[in-house]
Amino acid sequence: MEPSAPRLQIDASLDARGTSGPETYRQALARLAQMAEHKVLELHIDEGEPLRTIPYGLRAEGHEILVSEPAKQGVRLLVRKRAPLA
Numbered sequence: 743m744e745p746s747a748p749r750l751q752i753d754a755s756l757d758a759r760g761t762s763g764p765e766t767y768r769q770a771l772a773r774l775a776q777m778a779e780h781k782v783l784e785l786h787i788d789e790g791e792p793l794r795t796i797p798y799g800l801r802a803e804g805h806e807i808l809v810s811e812p813a814k815q816g817v818r819l820l821v822r823k824r825a826p827l828a
Contacts, residue, residue, distance in 0.1 A: 750820055753781035759816045763792045767799050777823045785819040793817050
């Protein structure tokens with residue numbers, strides 16, 4: 743029997759479904775700013791424009807997208823906070 747993969751600990755959660763892409767991005771950055779480095783944010787976003795832009799923007803800020811998976815409505819992302827890029 744193979745050992746199962748370790749579960750990620752979720753440190754904070756944000757449900758931003760139903761908000762505009764730019765507002766969702768601002769909310770995600772604000773929540774990440776409140777968190778310590780290496781903590782994990784569970785972020786629920788809508789499909790479409792938010793899914794095309796938000797993961798890209800968070801990566802550009804230096805954060806790591808650990809999981810991107812379909813949810814009952816929209817998409818669930820797990821984002822690991824990284825220190826701001828200098």
